[in-house]
Amino acid sequence: LEVLIDYLKSKKTTLVGASTGLVVGLVAITPGAGFVPIWSSFLIGALVSPICYFTVVLLKQKLKIDDALDAFGCHGIGGIWGGIATGLFGKTSVNSVARWNGLVFGDFHLFTAQLISILVTIAVAVCGTLICIGIVRIFTPLRVDVSAEISGLDFSQHGENAYPSFNGFDS
Template sequence: MTSAISAAAALLSWMFIDTIKNGKTTLVGAATGLVVGLVAITPGAGFVPIWSSFIIGALVSPICYFGVGFIKKKLKIDDALDAFGCHGIGGIWGGIATGIFTQKSINPVARWDGLIFGDYHLFVAQIVGIIITIAVAVVGTLICVAIVRVFTPLRVSVREEQVGLDISEHGESAYPSFNGLDQ
């Protein structure tokens, strides 16, 4: 139940933001909202009250929507599928929300109640866990990148990027009937 409610709330809030920012909703936006709602509820689905799953889902969409924009525009990171903006940021919010909304009476496996129920221990543990996870992911990624760089460059040349990777890497276009339509 918590997963469905979070997903629905996130879908609706993403569509609301799309309507305000772009004047219309899109199927891609609705699907993205649905996914980030599921991402955000995953850490706490079995530990939070149903009403809080609505809040978790409703808040994850604006967090991810503007996070995606910040990553692409301000940090100039090429994340074509918005993987980090949706899954990374949505997962971080889900971890934080678990520390806020967990209720021991829902699942006795939980050692502590969440922040909203008067206990700060789980919230602090979630923040520490998120920081450790980010540190391990960054260090692991840097190690992998360093190893890959020994064998091959990580970026194509500016010319190859302008021509397109289908042509520069494979010598043909994947969709020749669409050539020139994006200009």
């Protein structure tokens, strides 16, 4: 669907869009790969592209998040959706290790467990990140000056440009 979104937005498809669609599809199915029916894996993959796309396009710009590679929008949001989808579509008949069915099959236990797991994972990631930032901040500033950021860190730190056509910030 990422290719379709690209086409609807700009009347052309891109390799970046196709690659991103493949990556977010793999990210989203990973949590439930051994626990959801095959039909639901198609639904999980189809829904993750628009979810991640609009997160990257709308949320990143609105909140002014500096994520040049869209790592959070693709991996973070894709993984969160995959965890939620596992709680929705998990089926004990797919994997006998599973104790509960998903919400779609009338059981709320797996869905609740998935939501709690996602929230705990987010809390641990935020706390760990803040601790790491605090330690790094002791030894070096977290940001470079604006002129170095505009000219590019390759040039300001190494005296050469790895990508001469690059002209600064994300567009």
